[in-house]
Amino acid sequence: MTTVSTPARRALRPSGRHLPEDTRRHHRALLLQLLFRHGPASRADLARASGLTRVTVSDVVGGLVAEGLVTESAAPVQGRVGKPPVLVQLAEESRQIVAVDLSADGVATGALLNLSGDVQERRSRPLEGRRGEDAVALVHAIVAELVEVATRPVLGIGVGTPGVVDAAGVVVDAPNLGWHDTALAEGLRSAFDLPVFVANDANTAVLGEHTFGDAGDGGLMLVRVGTGVGSGLVLEGALLHGHRSAAGEVGHVVIDPDGAECACGRRGCLETVLAAPRLRERVAADGPDSLAEVGAQVGVALAPVVGTLNLHELVLSGPLELLDGPLLEAVDRTIRERTMPVSGDQLVVRTSALGDDVVLVGAAVLVLAGQLGVS
Numbered sequence: 001m002t003t004v005s006t007p008a009r010r011a012l013r014p015s016g017r018h019l020p021e022d023t024r025r026h027h028r029a030l031l032l033q034l035l036f037r038h039g040p041a042s043r044a045d046l047a048r049a050s051g052l053t054r055v056t057v058s059d060v061v062g063g064l065v066a067e068g069l070v071t072e073s074a075a076p077v078q079g080r081v082g083k084p085p086v087l088v089q090l091a092e093e094s095r096q097i098v099a100v101d102l103s104a105d106g107v108a109t110g111a112l113l114n115l116s117g118d119v120q121e122r123r124s125r126p127l128e129g130r131r132g133e134d135a136v137a138l139v140h141a142i143v144a145e146l147v148e149v150a151t152r153p154v155l156g157i158g159v160g161t162p163g164v165v166d167a168a169g170v171v172v173d174a175p176n177l178g179w180h181d182t183a184l185a186e187g188l189r190s191a192f193d194l195p196v197f198v199a200n201d202a203n204t205a206v207l208g209e210h211t212f213g214d215a216g217d218g219g220l221m222l223v224r225v226g227t228g229v230g231s232g233l234v235l236e237g238a239l240l241h242g243h244r245s246a247a248g249e250v251g252h253v254v255i256d257p258d259g260a261e262c263a264c265g266r267r268g269c270l271e272t273v274l275a276a277p278r279l280r281e282r283v284a285a286d287g288p289d290s291l292a293e294v295g296a297q298v299g300v301a302l303a304p305v306v307g308t309l310n311l312h313e314l315v316l317s318g319p320l321e322l323l324d325g326p327l328l329e330a331v332d333r334t335i336r337e338r339t340m341p342v343s344g345d346q347l348v349v350r351t352s353a354l355g356d357d358v359v360l361v362g363a364a365v366l367v368l369a370g371q372l373g374v375s
């Protein structure tokens, strides 16, 4: 038999068989997203906003009320005659989410959050040099403690970890934790019988900022400054993954070939000037004014990204006493100097609105998006 080879063609999106339950799940996510984003609404409002029929909306809302995810209440009467419309709203206290942040140096932090992203319980444990399976066991211990104290059904577990993480929640490479091809999500799933979502810490942080940090919809880059430097991007409302799940790895772009040695083995990566320990050394040696010089270097490195993607917001997340002030101002100024006016015109350069909780909140967003389709 002869086979005719056809040239490889790329589809824009994977297409597959469409099942009735997919449609139902889609409708459910659509309505939950409207309630999550815009607050209480009547069934008629939901039908108008979603384009679904009143019958479909009533059917799906009925299911959500039965699940306890949505509650009904009468709209406040404003001097109107007649029966007030019944409003439905997301029951923000109906579930809890277990979130874990592994981005900090030497400490693992977990929390319980409600569906509004509010932290309700917190547990921290020192890593004390744990690596490999010992570090995995520590994560399991934190999750077990939080599941134990949860007062509502747990919607799922979200984890933000350093390193490259694939779509299945396998940590491909996280040198600081000694993880290589570590199936973190699968291990947690089988131990706790809950849905689990694992993502890179900077990607997790940008999702937190996008959903709960008063971010706009025009393209957001969050640069996370800690022991290392990473970044995450939300473009057109979706997290950018990249070809090998390593989008945002700007920390190891070389900005000075003669610069300091980097953990990755090369010299002068962005991380060698911007990582928190390096910033502290720099301030100790050259005074606080030297932070403006670092900011200018960061601006040089990020201007091509801002120009290429026409970002709306660039957010720095990490120790505010180092990032906010001369460093941030220099980043802002340098990017504007090096890009077209249209790139800098409405650009916002700021620090994170969520502070130290940005990864925890983002880990909750992983679960909200994965389980309810909201973000």
Ligand SMILES: [Zn+2]
Binding pocket: 251, 252, 253, 262, 263, 264, 265, 266, 269, 271
């Ligand atoms: Zn490097």
